[in-house]
Amino acid sequence: MIERAVQIKSGGGLVGITTQPAEGGEQGLPTFVFLNAGLTHRVGPSRLHVRMARALADQGFPSLRFDWSGLGDSGARHDNMPVGESIIAETREAMDFLTRTTGAQKFILIGICSGATISFLTAQQDERAVGVALINAQSHLHGVSADLGEALRARTMTRHSYRIALRSSFRNKNWRKALGGRISIRGVLQSMFLAPIRAIFGGGGGAALPAFDPVAETRTLTDRGVRVLHLYSEGDEGLDYFQEVLGGKGAERLAEIGAETEVILGANHVFTLLWTQDRLSSAICDWARSFAKPPAA
Amino acid sequence: MSPASHSADEQMEAFFIGPAANQLFACYHPAQGQANSLGFVLCAPLGQEAIQFHRSLRLLARLLSEAGFPVLRFDFQGCGDSAGDQENWSLKNWEQDVERALQALKEKSGVTSLGLVGVRLGATVALAAAAARGGVQALVSWDALLDGHEFLSEARAQHQDMLANAHVRVDMDPEGEARSELLGFALPDNLVKELEGLRSSDLAASPARQVLVMESFPRFPQAGLHTGLEKLGACVSLQNHENEQLWAWTEDFAKVHIPRKILEAIRAWAQELPS
CATH class of the missing domain: 3.40.50.1820 (Alpha/Beta hydrolase fold, catalytic domain)
Known part of the structure; x- marks a missing residue:
């Protein structure tokens, strides 16, 4: 080489x-x-x-x-x-x-x-x-639509929070961290529940995506x-x-x-x-x- | 050496030092304008710190070369683009690399006085190499590792913190948990042994006539090095620019920190050196 x-x-x-x-x-x-x-x-x-x-x-x-x-x-x-x-x-x-x-x-x-x-x-x-x-x-x-990228970004982050918390192989580790006070349970719940609600009613990532x-x-x-x-x-x-x-x-x-x-x-x-x-x-x-x-x- | 020259406003030549089997990647920044007879070799930190600090070292090279100092920065054996891998990680190997880099700087620039800037483990290596060879005019030691055991403890704590907080599963390693690793890099046993025995007080001679001890990491105070170098007869300045986050591991590519004030302080110190 x-x-x-x-x-x-x-x-x-x-x-x-x-x-x-x-x-x-x-x-x-x-x-x-x-x-x-x-x-x-x-x-x-x-x-x-x-x-x-x-x-x-x-x-x-x-x-x-x-x-x-x-x-x-x-x-x-x-x-x-x-x-x-x-x-x-x-x-x-x-x-x-x-x-x-x-x-x-x-x-x-x-x-x-x-x-x-x-x-x-x-x-x-x-x-x-x-x-x-x-x-x-x-x-x-x-x-290449920038608007589509923003909307997808919001949806991606919500999906990421759900997956890491509930379905990934990291879930037990992360919940242990949360219960041990090393990460904010409020922050986790916010990203899992409040973010998608805001996205839907705020017209952001929850809005219908162009085809x-x-x-x-x-x-x-x-x-x-x-x-x-x-x-x-x-x-x-x-x-x-x-x-x-x-x-x-x-x-x-x-x-x-x-x-x-x-x-x-x-x-x-x-x-x-x-x-x-x-x-x-x-x-x-x-x-x-x-x-x-x-x-x- | 196989050179590659920059054609842009920032003049720079990328090349390899030495034969292919143990070649060192280097970038030479010639002095801009009136060239100083003093040139600097920059010695990078180790592992993840080297990657996060690459941009800062390039900026430092640019600042010094714009001030008239020829500069050569390079990757140690087993690091960056240089030959080898972690099996080549050894303080003794790296001290030899410093010598090779100094010789390359002399060949490229024709400087008659040699200077070194070392960062973290690069500073420790620069101090040892300069003390062993003699003849170094100026040296900047930035957050040098003064106690290898303490450094390993701190680095392992950062690694444990990464294991606790990043999306990683060490228990899924098919080889079990026997690996010795540190924030993305293997930590070979021979280097651990060398580091465990490392003390800055082991310096037997002054590494340079003029030394700037730069302290930016409060948990590793550098005052002891300052005192020790004065006892060895060096003319030493100590500057403190506290920056706790500078050496913190980050997973985010976009969060690279450039400590511009410290880089400019080094340039100012170099410009005030007696000719």
């Missing part, structure tokens, strides 16, 4: 690290592109991107992890491009860079949280993407043969968004169009515990293996 520091002439000057597998591996495998998780620089939460990049290199997959303009080690942009557009443009320019410097033609976009959302949106615009690994993704399956089709959003990718993996932590709000927009059988609905879904029970948003990091890394590597050519008979 060889890691190199690279500079991509895009935006404010993007800094990244390419990881190339040792020579002798399978040729023509897609290149993974890791996108920033929130404001965390390219190494990812708990250095997860570094760990996954190296594990993937051991399986023959090259990768790039880089910082969007203004994050990590990359410079700031000086134009007026909205950030929602610039990060997609820079991700595509990072793919251009890899094509120029390594000959890569096919890419798998991978990210946690906002990195997952941008992976999905970039793949919708760029046919070089052959896979997206969406870890704790939110806000990607309902199109949208999350399966069709995903089909924009799967119809082109793009492999889509949704991977959620049990403790993450993204799982509630997924269930809110797709319903309780969301995973089955997406499976019908070839998209995969996996939930890691007992994990939080940033995979803080080591065993959850192991589980995430294994899940990504297992999924990546399906991109390799089957062995000759």
